[in-house]
Amino acid sequence: xxxxxxxxPGSKPVAAEPDTEGWAQSPDPEGAExxxxxxxxxxxxxxADRRPSAGYGPDSLVHVSAQQFAAGIGPYTGxxxxxxxxxxxxDGAGLDGATFERALAAREQAALESRHRQAADEGDTxxxxxxxxxxxxxxxxxxxxxxxxxxxxxxxxxxxNNLGVLLxxxxxxxxAAQWWRQAAxxxxxxxxxxxxxxxxxxxxxxAAEYWLHFAADHGHPLGAYALGDLMEHRRDVRAERWFKxxxxxxxxxxxxxxxxxxxxxxDKDTAETWYRTAAARSHARAxxxxxxxxxxxxxxxxxxxxxxxxxxxxxxxxxEARAACALGFLMRDAGDLTAAAEWWQEAAEAGDGNAAxxxxxxxxxxxxxxxxxxxxxxxxxxxxxxxxxxxxxLCAGAGRDQQAEQWYRRAAYxxxxxxxxxLAVVLLQRGDESGAEPWFSKAAxxxxxxxxxxxxxxxxxxxxQQQAHEWYARAAAEGHGxxxxxxxxxxxxxxxxPGALERYRQAAGGGSPEGxxxxxxxxxxxxxxxxxxxxxxxxxxxxxxxxxxVRMGVRAAERGALEIAESWYRRAAxxxxxxxxxxxxxLxxxxxxxxxxxLWYTRxxxxxxxxxxxxxxxxALRRGEPVQAENWCRRAADYGPAEVAERAGRLxxxxxxxxxx
Numbered sequence: 266x267x268x269x270x271x272x273x274p275g276s277k278p279v280a281a282e283p284d285t286e287g288w289a290q291s292p293d294p295e296g297a298e299x300x301x302x303x304x305x306x307x308x309x310x311x312x313a314d315r316r317p318s319a320g321y322g323p324d325s326l327v328h329v330s331a332q333q334f335a336a337g338i339g340p341y342t343g344x345x346x347x348x349x350x351x352x353x354x355x356d357g358a359g360l361d362g363a364t365f366e367r368a369l370a371a372r373e374q375a376a377l378e379s380r381h382r383q384a385a386d387e388g389d390t391x392x393x394x395x396x397x398x399x400x401x402x403x404x405x406x407x408x409x410x411x412x413x414x415x416x417x418x419x420x421x422x423x424x425x426n427n428l429g430v431l432l433x434x435x436x437x438x439x440x441a442a443q444w445w446r447q448a449a450x451x452x453x454x455x456x457x458x459x460x461x462x463x464x465x466x467x468x469x470x471x472a473a474e475y476w477l478h479f480a481a482d483h484g485h486p487l488g489a490y491a492l493g494d495l496m497e498h499r500r501d502v503r504a505e506r507w508f509k510x511x512x513x514x515x516x517x518x519x520x521x522x523x524x525x526x527x528x529x530x531x532d533k534d535t536a537e538t539w540y541r542t543a544a545a546r547s548h549a550r551a552x553x554x555x556x557x558x559x560x561x562x563x564x565x566x567x568x569x570x571x572x573x574x575x576x577x578x579x580x581x582x583x584x585e586a587r588a589a590c591a592l593g594f595l596m597r598d599a600g601d602l603t604a605a606a607e608w609w610q611e612a613a614e615a616g617d618g619n620a621a622x623x624x625x626x627x628x629x630x631x632x633x634x635x636x637x638x639x640x641x642x643x644x645x646x647x648x649x650x651x652x653x654x655x656x657x658x659l660c661a662g663a664g665r666d667q668q669a670e671q672w673y674r675r676a677a678y679x680x681x682x683x684x685x686x687x688l689a690v691v692l693l694q695r696g697d698e699s700g701a702e703p704w705f706s707k708a709a710x711x712x713x714x715x716x717x718x719x720x721x722x723x724x725x726x727x728x729x730q731q732q733a734h735e736w737y738a739r740a741a742a743e744g745h746g747x748x749x750x751x752x753x754x755x756x757x758x759x760x761x762x763p764g765a766l767e768r769y770r771q772a773a774g775g776g777s778p779e780g781x782x783x784x785x786x787x788x789x790x791x792x793x794x795x796x797x798x799x800x801x802x803x804x805x806x807x808x809x810x811x812x813x814x815v816r817m818g819v820r821a822a823e824r825g826a827l828e829i830a831e832s833w834y835r836r837a838a839x840x841x842x843x844x845x846x847x848x849x850x851x852l853x854x855x856x857x858x859x860x861x862x863x864l865w866y867t868r869x870x871x872x873x874x875x876x877x878x879x880x881x882x883x884x885a886l887r888r889g890e891p892v893q894a895e896n897w898c899r900r901a902a903d904y905g906p907a908e909v910a911e912r913a914g915r916l917x918x919x920x921x922x923x924x925x926x
Contacts, residue, residue, distance in 0.1 A: 377399070378399055381395050390415065390421050391416070393415050394412070397409045397428070398424075398427050401427055406431055412424075417447070417448075422447070422456070425447045425448035426448040426453050428441075429444040429456060429460075433463075442460060445460040446460055454480045458476070461473045461476035461491060465491070477491050480492075481511075484514075490508065490522075492507045493507035497522070497526070505526050505527075508526070509523055512539065512542060517543045517548045521548050521550060524554065540555040544580075550585060552580035553580040556574070560573040577595065581612075584615075586611075586617040590612040590617045593607075593608035602627065605623075609627070613640065613643060616647050618643075619649060621640045621644035625652075629659060629662075650675075650676045650680070651681070653672050653676035669691070672684075682708045683715070685711065685716060689701040689705040689708065689716070692704065705720040706720060709739070714740050717736050717743070718745050721733045721735075741771060741772075746771075746773070746776045749777070749780065750768070750783070762791075765787065769784035770784060778809065778810040778813070781804045781810070782812055782813045782816075785813070788801070799817075803817060806836075809840065811842040811845065815842055818831075822852065831852055838865060843868070843874040843877070844874065846869035847866065847869040849862075849865045850862040850866040850880070853865065866884075870897065873904050875905050875913075878897045878898075879912060881897040882895075882897035894920060898916050898920065901913035
């Protein structure tokens with residue numbers, strides 16, 4: 266069973282970020298979008314046309330070597346129980362590489378903050394903007410606000426944007442929008458993006474589109490993504506363009522959305538390219554969809570199947586339960602049920618109902634009903650109604666018919682089409698035809714092929730042939746072999762042999778053994794397609810069709826292939842075919858295996874085969890057993906056919922004359 270999610274990501278608000286000149290990778294809706302006011306790790310700077318005061322900012326930092334730094338701050342003596350502390354028993358009092366880097370970063374950050382604070386307190390608005398951004402990123406909103414307000418009031422647009430972020434985090438959305446608008450009018454793309462999102466959430470879509478367009482046109486990847494999202498919601502074809510702009514700038518969610526759009530349009534090659542782009546950036550759903558596309562394209566190619574498994578594994582490791590489920594099915598198809606069960610269990614425990622059902626089916630197949638029931642119930646708890654249907658099947662298999670009906674009914678009322686069909690079958694079997702018909706109809710209308718076929722059977726049983734043929738045709742169009750067989754028989758009865766031949770082919774293609782046999786018989790009677798006829802006889806015989814097995818035996822015997830003929834006769838006879846038993850007896854008798862031949866004649870005669878009974882009568886006479894011969898003659902006369910009954914009658918007359926004399 267392969268299950269692939271189709272829903273795209275939600276449209277959660279994306280938090281604004283400090284105004285920037287150099288764009289770093291920003292969180293997308295799969296990452297920090299849900300965190301109110303989350304800020305990307307980007308450097309901040311004022312974009313006003315003024316230069317920073319001399320001696321301030323990162324460029325003015327003095328870089329020192331590790332030895333100089335250690336000499337300046339002294340040996341590191343952090344305790345093991347302190348944050349960042351080390352084991353005091355560890356050899357060497359100096360700093361290791363990672364600890365030194367952390368200490369250096371903290372030292373530089375503290376020095377930077379101190380210089381910004383001193384300059385800001387002396388009236389430097391650029392320094393106030395930088396300090397406010399630094400404090401905002403650290404989460405110190407109360408300390409950041411006065412510095413950002415001072416810088417924003419002085420016209421520093423980065424400060425206006427960041428003040429909007431701060432106020433938004435505090436829940437002051439109206440004032441946040443005012444500062445974002447001021448920054449956006451001054452040319453801030455991040456502020457335009459944040460303002461656009463807030464206007465969108467307020468339902469002001471026209472104004473939102475204007476500001477998102479502004480942000481996108483000014484090279485803001487999140488702005489382009491949000492604009493694409495807004496346009497896709499409106500079914501605007503321009504959405505694809507803006508998703509591409511954002512994806513080209515490194516936005517993985519945009520790449521994923523673009524891939525979904527191309528896949529929906531039938532362009533799987535381009536979709537695969539964009540899925541790869543997003544998956545390479547660890548997008549879980551993109552990895553899943555890429556795996557699905559590769560598996561569909563693999564057609565048994567081991568290299569592609571291995572690549573699909575690799576992407577499923579990456580997606581699963583990034584938390585996508587559906588990928589773990591898909592990987593389980595891939596492992597099952599490769600014959601590794603142990604690995605399949607492990608991946609299904611991981612997915613099921615993460616809430617994937619499809620995986621829970623797969624685990625249930627695995628244990629049910631092993632006869633572990635109690636374990637199977639546990640997983641089916643877990644699937645149902647996850648909202649997968651297949652769990653209720655499978656519980657019904659499990660109960661039916663255990664003879665718990667009342668419980669089976671309850672589970673079928675629960676799944677049927679939830680819209681499970683095969684449960685509707687199963688419930689209808691249960692009702693019909695206990696004679697409730699009026700109760701069964703609505704469920705058959707519901708199943709058929711929901712797309713159940715078996716439901717459509719059964720509805721046809723129901724109408725045919727009432728003599729409503731037209732309605733029956735309509736439902737048979739509907740089921741046959743979906744590949745139901747038995748439905749096509751019913752239509753073929755009608756065509757043959759009407760003398761429409763070309764139409765019958767077409768329907769028999771459809772039935773054979775749908776897996777109907779009887780359809781294969783009847784197709785072969787029709788071709789056999791036509792006499793111009795012997796090779797094809799034997800092919801379909803063989804297909805039916807391999808599927809266990811007894812008449813086809815007898816026919817294969819007859820054809821082999823006609824060619825002198827007696828061992829092959831005997832093999833086919835035995836298969837059919839052991840399955841209960843009286844004709845096969847009789848033919849096997851004849852074949853064994855010709856091979857001087859008279860004793861075994863008698864056993865098969867007897868089995869055939871006991872099943873009502875007239876010729877076998879007549880043959881036993883003749884053999885009894887040969888052995889000098891007239892009473893036994895008379896008994897077999899009477900049975901042969903009763904069984905027929907007419908010529909056998911006639912011969913049996915003559916033999917009975919001769920026996921009576923002999924016995925009377």
